[in-house]
Amino acid sequence: MDRNDIKKWFKSPDKMGDKYSLWAIYFCTGCGIIEIPPVITARWDAERFGVIPVATPRQSNLFLITGYVSVKTLRAIIRTYEQMPEPKYTVGFGSCPINGGMYWDSYNTIKHLDKYIPIDGWIAGCMPRPEAIFVAVTHLWTLIDQGKAKAYVKYREKYGLYRKNQEMALGKLDWPPLYTTGGGND
Amino acid sequence: MVINILEIIISPVLAFIIGIFFMGLFRKITARLHWRYGPPVIQPFLDLIKLFHQQGFSHGPVFDLGIIMALAGSIVLILFIPFGGICPISNSGGLLVIIYIMLFAPLGIALSGGEAANPNISIGISRKLILALGYEVSFLLALLALMTYYNTISLVDIVEAQDNYKWALFSPLALSGIAYFIIMPAMLGIRPFDIAGAPQEISTGPAIEYGGKYLGLFNIWHALSMFVYIALFVDLFLGGGSNPLTFFIKMLVVFILLTFIHGVFPRFRIEQAIKYLWKWPVIISLSGLILITVIR
Amino acid sequence: MNLAQLILISLCGAFLTYLLGKASSRIRDTFAVFISLLLIIPLFCLYGKNEEITYYSFLGLPLILKITPLSWLFAIAVQTITSLSVIFSLSYMKGKERLDFYYLMLLLVNTGMLGIVLSADLISFYIFWEIMSWSTFLLISYNRGPALHAGMKYIVMSIIGSASMIIGILSLYVNCGSLDFVQIASFIPRTSSGYTLFILILFCITFGIKNAIAPFHTWLPDAHSEAPSPFSAVLSGVLIKMGTYGFILFMYTIAGLNIIINIGGGSFHYLISILAAITIIFPTFIAVLQDDAKRLLAWSSIAQVGYIILGIAIGTGLGFVGGVFHFFNHAAFKALLFLSVGAVEYRTGTRDLNSLGGLIKKMPITFFCALIGVFGLIGMPLTNGFVSKWLIYKALILGEHPFLAFIALFGTWGTIIYSYKLIHNIFLGQLPEKFSNVRKAPVTMRIPVIFLSLVVVVFGILPGIPLKIIDTISASFGFQPQDIQIWGIASETGVLNMVNIFAAIFAALIFVWLLFLMGRKKINIAQDDSYAAGAYVPKDKYNYTVDFYKPLSGMIKPYLRDFVDDFYLWLADVIRTFSDKTRKIYCGDLGYYISYIVLFLAVLIVLKMGLKIW
Known part of the structure; x- marks a missing residue:
């Protein structure tokens, strides 16, 4: 952890700020949220690393998708993701957002979340332990440092594609497109 | 003249540093009370760096203007409050002007939040204004007791009258001082009175739509208001300070006491808060004022 | 231009507006704006002057107009607010009926107020006071419906005030012999303090009612909300302040x-x-x-x-x-x-x-x-x-x-x-x-x-x-x-x-x-793109204005009933019932009337005889 490295702060305050002030929106999509209370309270205390839960997407820059994603929740996830200010990072938590997990044959669950919103990283497991969240956060730091955590840029560039996938899953969306630019081709 | 200009520049900067430090300390102490390790003390500053390069969303001109007005009001307020001998424009109206400049911040945030058109914001603002109505009774009674006792409306005169350890807290004004201290959590919006910005109920109330630099300005405002209310208490009841250092130490003591209150209490409902604020602090401060009018 | 001419122009302007309205509404509007703006200029020129004019003599009492710094300030405020209100009325009142009447009354109120602040004796003061009160009544009731009720409330209280004032005037006339403010002011210190207090209280009732001080405030909420908006501005801005002027006049000029x-x-x-x-x-x-x-x-x-x-x-x-x-x-x-x-x-x-x-x-x-x-x-x-x-x-x-x-x-x-x-x-x-x-x-x-x-x-x-x-x-x-x-x-x-x-x-x-x-540069977003816990809320469904201070109003409402208003309404009700009962003696039957006369005569005779016998 290079939080106390003053030189780095002067060199790239943007990156350092993003790294050490990750504000996660607490949004429980499924069972995974049960691992978050121990993470933010006395046992593991995520605030040590500047990670705190915030109440609204406008204030947050880290989106933890905790657990399986039903079609109904997907709508809210997309809405919340679009309301977050850039730069924003998303982490899929648990097996279900990755490939459906134990809900692989459910009619009402989204199998591959990254078809609908871009994901910076995954935490596999069912359930992952709280320590896994810290591993994910440290990994996210590395990605931010290397400039690889650019999923939000991808969303902007390929918005047409994402929007098409979203409409495929949800039917007609009742909110206007976020970006007018961004082609649909992969 | 040069010294005056220097003071005008220095005092907001000093207030900003102290306010941010207090915010960090606040989080740290609360964490330790919760048996956590807690963030580093400079964490609020790191958050500010992030917030200012994050994107912000604006709902319209008043959305921007309101938050700017709130922060500007707090900065002006700092210029009016003596900080251990540093007081650039104290002689422009005294305590009455201070009471009124205090209105800029809540009104600015209320206007800004109003344009964002979110019902949770409206509920938060409504709660904030009602809560202010609750604590303002004792606040005004305490200030009037001071102004009557020293027969002046100038804050500098009040501070000077308390020189040589003749603190107002250990004089007939003690009751007013106690009432002021009781309502201070409500003024700062910390527990048990963090009703207006309750994150779990109404998603931080007025700050819902603030993101990026808006939230940054909001946080700076919060830090400054923390500084202002505590500094006002120190000036009014603890005799100010002969130099900035003693002043800061007094502020620190008051602040840590307040943080302890924050750390251990749950949250009131708004009706409970009003009932509480209109009962005990008012009884204390009213008897304080009656005492002052009788002994004068 | 002297003060009498000023008032005269204002008065004639009002009636001329009414007459012009019969010819063309456009000319009437222009003229109303013109006359109200025109009067500001001579008023401004009067700044710092101490002009006084006796324009008429009534029962040997001179009727005087006089300008003092105080009346100058009030006159300027009155004229400015009225002119702005007339300008505002142009589009606000467009298409409504009885507009000639509306402008006449608005300008008459203006004349009344100008007269009040400029008059220097109690008779002119009273005359202009009544002009103002009655034209105000007609304007408050302009919209009919609930406005009639509001206007009635206003005029009843106003009449009580006027009655109180006329008692005061008569008492002063009997005791002092003059109604000139200067004469009264020199008379007051010579009289007993009890009498001074009596006079002050009488006039304070008058001005208190116009000024809507508790407990005389009950007419105001109805009147202000029912009157046409431009007139509400005049009403609240300057008209009720005539009471303030009266307070200052009696407390500091006269007493x-x-x-x-x-x-x-x-x-x-x-x-x-x-x-x-x-x-x-x-x-x-x-x-x-x-x-x-x-x-x-x-x-x-x-x-x-x-x-x-x-x-x-x-x-x-x-x-x-x-x-x-x-x-x-x-x-x-x-x-x-x-x-x-x-x-x-x-x-x-x-x-x-x-x-x-x-x-x-x-x-x-x-x-x-x-x-x-x-x-x-x-x-x-x-x-x-x-x-x-x-x-x-x-x-x-x-x-x-x-x-x-x-x-x-x-x-x-x-x-x-x-x-x-x-x-x-x-x-x-x-x-x-x-x-x-x-x-x-x-x-x-x-x-x-x-x-x-x-x-x-x-x-x-x-x-x-x-x-x-x-x-x-x-x-x-x-x-x-x-x-x-x-x-x-x-x-x-x-x-x-x-x-x-x-x-x-x-x-x-x-x-x-x-x-x-x-x-970083901000992004402007639409109003409905607002946090709603992840939901997209359609327009028009996400507003919170009803009962804005619910927690507070629930707490303070029981203590804030307008008991004074209730009391007055009760009093009005009692008086109405009593009058109804009294009216019953006029039953329309000749026999009853004759029996009343006979009874009355009998009582008189008994009294007369009683006095003679004992």
Whole structure:
């Protein structure tokens, strides 16, 4: 952890700020949220690393998708993701957002979340332990440092594609497109 | 003249540093009370760096203007409050002007939040204004007791009258001082009175739509208001300070006491808060004022 | 132009407007604006002059018009507010019926008010007072329906006031032999203090009713909310202040400072101050509970009048200057608010605070002007309301009335509560779908509003301009003159420097704005793109204006019933029942009437005989 490295702060305050002030929106999509209370309270205390839960997407820059994603929740996830200010990072938590997990044959669950919103990283497991969240956060730091955590840029560039996938899953969306630019081709 | 200009520049900067430090300390102490390790003390500053390069969303001109007005009001307020001998424009109206400049911040945030058109914001603002109505009774009674006792409306005169350890807290004004201290959590919006910005109920109330630099300005405002209310208490009841250092130490003591209150209490409902604020602090401060009018 | 001609032009102008209206409505409108604006010029020229004219003699009593600094200030305020109201009326009243009558009455009210402030004897004072009262009644009832009831309430109370005044006039005529203000003023110190108190109380009832001081305030909320909006501005801005003028006239011109302070062991002015404090605190919180924009403003008018009377009655120079200045300021910002609400009502057709919202997107200029008006009402620094309230508070604190000062200061927080409700529920929040086609207010509505908001701001930053004039007035009443500079007040007990404060706030605003620009560029988003826990909420479904202060109003409502109004209504009811019963003796049967006569004669004979026998 290079939080106390003053030189780095002067060199790239943007990156350092993003790294050490990750504000996660607490949004429980499924069972995974049960691992978050121990993470933010006395046992593991995520605030040590500047990670705190915030109440609204406008204030947050880290989106933890905790657990399986039903079609109904997907709508809210997309809405919340679009309301977050850039730069924003998303982490899929648990097996279900990755490939459906134990809900692989459910009619009402989204199998591959990254078809609908871009994901910076995954935490596999069912359930992952709280320590896994810290591993994910440290990994996210590395990605931010290397400039690889650019999923939000991808969303902007390929918005047409994402929007098409979203409409495929949800039917007609009742909110206007976020970006007018961004082609649909992969 | 040069010294005056220097003071005008220095005092907001000093207030900003102290306010941010207090915010960090606040989080740290609360964490330790919760048996956590807690963030580093400079964490609020790191958050500010992030917030200012994050994107912000604006709902319209008043959305921007309101938050700017709130922060500007707090900065002006700092210029009016003596900080251990540093007081650039104290002689422009005294305590009455201070009471009124205090209105800029809540009104600015209320206007800004109003344009964002979110019902949770409206509920938060409504709660904030009602809560202010609750604590303002004792606040005004305490200030009037001071102004009557020293027969002046100038804050500098009040501070000077308390020189040589003749603190107002250990004089007939003690009751007013106690009432002021009781309502201070409500003024700062910390527990048990963090009703207006309750994150779990109404998603931080007025700050819902603030993101990026808006939230940054909001946080700076919060830090400054923390500084202002505590500094006002120190000036009014603890005799100010002969130099900035003693002043800061007094502020620190008051602040840590307040943080302890924050750390251990749950949250009131708004009706409970009003009932509480209109009962005990008012009884204390009213008897304080009656005492002052009788002994004068 | 002398004063009699001024009044005559005003009077003839009113009737000429009526006649022109029969020919063409366009000419009538132009003429009404012309005549009301024209009169401002000679009034301005009268500044600092001490003109006096005896225009008529009645029963050997001279009828005198006279201009003093005090009446000059009131006359200017009256004429300005009326002209702005006439300009505003052009589009507001367009298409309504009986317009000739409306303009006639509006200009007659103006004449009445000008006459009141310019007259220098009680007979002319009474005549103009009645002209004003009756034309006001006709204007309040202009809209018919509930307005008739409001007007009736107003005129009944007004008549009680006039009756009280005429008793006072007759008593003074019998005892003093003259009704000239100068003669009365020289007579009062020679008479007993009991008689002085009697006269003062009689006139205080008259002026208290017009000024809507508790417990005489009950006519005002109905009248203000039912009258047409441009007239509400006149009503609240200057008309009820005629009572204030009367208070100042009787307390300081006629009775004099020494008598007021010492009469009844100093209890008289203290009693009025306490009444004023009651007038501040209860109406302020009743205003919080209102859902009708104009009714809210009406209650707020009562409360602000409390500040004015409090400042005047406290009996110090600082308080007097503050009170008179607050009269002037209240005329500006309350007229501004009534006109803004009128513009909103004109465009949306409603003034119900529960159904409006989001109009800032549609009427930005009206919003900003209303915001300035609200700031003045609250007394934010940089508006004129701040300076006058500061003066009043300071007078109260230094005069050792901490409890009155507390009520005045606490009333300010109540003011914030209802003013924010007004601004939020009309202009902020979400725009309901039905108002999506609202256009901005017409030019004739924007001009008066913009002018008044300029007045509010300019006199807030440079309060010395009007304060100098008011200070000469207060000095002429024997108060100690204040050290007034263009930027505020310089005195040894506390300096108010508005230019300093302005500079500080302006610099801080610039600094924060630069800080704001330093951050990453913002993105403008639509209003409905708002946090809703991940849901997308359609327009028009996400508004929170109904019952804005629910937790508070639930708590304070039981304590805020208008018991005085209930009592008056009960009294009216009793009198009506009693009169009904009395009327029954006129049954229309000749036999009964003859028996009444016979009975009466019998009683007379018995009495006569009784006297003779015993």
